[in-house]
Amino acid sequence: MSSKVWYLDLKNKPRYASINDLIRRLFEVSGTAGVLDEGDLTAIKVHFGEKGCTTYTNPVYVRQIADMIKSAGAKPFLTDTNTLYSGSRKNAVDHIMTALEHGFGYEVTGVPLIIADGLKSGISTDIEINCKNLKSVRIADGIASADSMIVISHFKGHIVAGFGGAIKNLAMGCATAEGKRDQHRVLQPVTDVELCTGCGLCAKICPENAVTIRDEKAVIDEDLCASCGECISRCPADAISFIWESGIAPFNERLAEYAYGAALNKMDKAFYFNFIVNVTPDCDCVPWSEHQIVPDIGILASADPVAIDTASRDLVNGERGFKGTLLKTNHEPGGDKFRGTWAHTNPDIQLKYAEEIGLGSMDYELIVVD
Structure with a gap:
């Protein structure tokens, strides 16, 4: 059975329409509130962006979703986890300062901000998954303990995974530093x-x-x-x-397994939003922002992380790519933009394997929001 993916087309939006109003409309039409119960402590999983990056999801857009969650009677909080690498988000103090500098403070978003894995990424919950590569995963306790979760992802390229969307946001974004190491250790x-x-x-x-x-x-x-x-x-x-030849497949499989573990206790209590704007070649973890490789496309919403990432990939590939960017080949509509950017990657691995282990379905029905 195909999963429903709602599509807010920003390329053809009415001239005077507010994107903020359209996001609220998308929340309503997609039935996002259906995963929320009165009094839920709801994790809004976002990426605050590394210092120097400017293409993370606009906190004003995040505010619209946060307000709708509160209207549904839940108690939302913004969250992310500390990084494995050094930088502006290595510990909770630096991480929160970066989030505030990027506009994710209460005065903009209207909700508190919690780093889910603690001061130095030491607070985790082990979740048993019994998959091919990993038997259990280390998920940040602040996310594992939440009653429900709304995952907001900036859909963009990634040097290893090909692209990063809902699956990667679940996998890397919900894991502690040790969990991130579990996923990366197959790469040398x-x-x-x-x-x-x-x-x-x-x-x-x-x-x-x-x-x-x-x-x-x-x-x-x-x-x-x-x-x-x-x-x-x-x-x-x-x-x-x-060493790309030996590392790409096992990395993407571990990525999917960690995403499965992060979502496992919230299969009916999570919803996903992918912002397909500023589709840059790199993850927002790098301290810069390259030129986007395709025009802004829109915003998707779904209860299925595999379906929303598959639809996002298809919409990106359906565009004509920008020349003069890191997109070197496959500029024509229908060309694989992520392989055209990172030739060594295989962006389909995470989707196919995530479907195989039960995270979701690649078969989707795209519903355009009026």
Whole structure:
């Protein structure tokens, strides 16, 4: 049976229509309130964006959904988890400061802000999943303990997963730092010594002190490395990369398994919103924002995270891509935009495997909201 995905088309919205009003309309028409009960402590899972990134979901848009949750009688709070890599969201103090600087304070969103895994990402709940790669997952207690959950995702590209949407927001976004390490550990960064300039930036930023400079080349200690990928995204010489051939499939499978674990106790108590705007090549975890690869498309809502990500992928691929961006191939409508951006990825793996383990369905019915 196909899952329903509601589609708010921003390309063809009436000239004088307020996006805020349209978001509230989408919430009503999609029946989001049906997953909420009176008095629910409702986690609004968002991504506050790394400092330097500007394409995270607009907090004013988040406010519209938060207000509708309160109107349904629930008690919402904004939440996210601390990062595995170093940066502006490594601990709850820095994380909250970054969220406030990006506009996610109470004065804008109207709801409190809680970092779900505690001060240093040490507060988790183990959830048994018994999947192929992982038997249990470590989910932030503030999310696992919530009565219901609304997941708001900025749909965009990702250097390993191909794209990041609802599934990735559940998987990485709901996991503690150790849980993130569970997902990343199948990836191993390696140094191309011919490209490496020995600048030392990778050694400086590595959160695990796994990189040293020897004979003016970066050397990575596999036993210490957490495979967070920060050295890859920050290397000015593009001298560090993952071993893509062996890492892409197991990473995406673990991603799907963690998403399944995060949603497992909320299968009937969660709803998902994907904002397909500012579709950048990179995750909002990087401290910058590249040019978007396709025009703004719209906002989707669904009770099925697999269906909403599949529909989001299809809508992005249906657009004509922008040239002069990191999208190098597949510009034509119907071309795979994420493989055109990151040729080594396979963005279908997370969808197909997530469906296989029971997270949702790739078969969807797209319902355009008037």
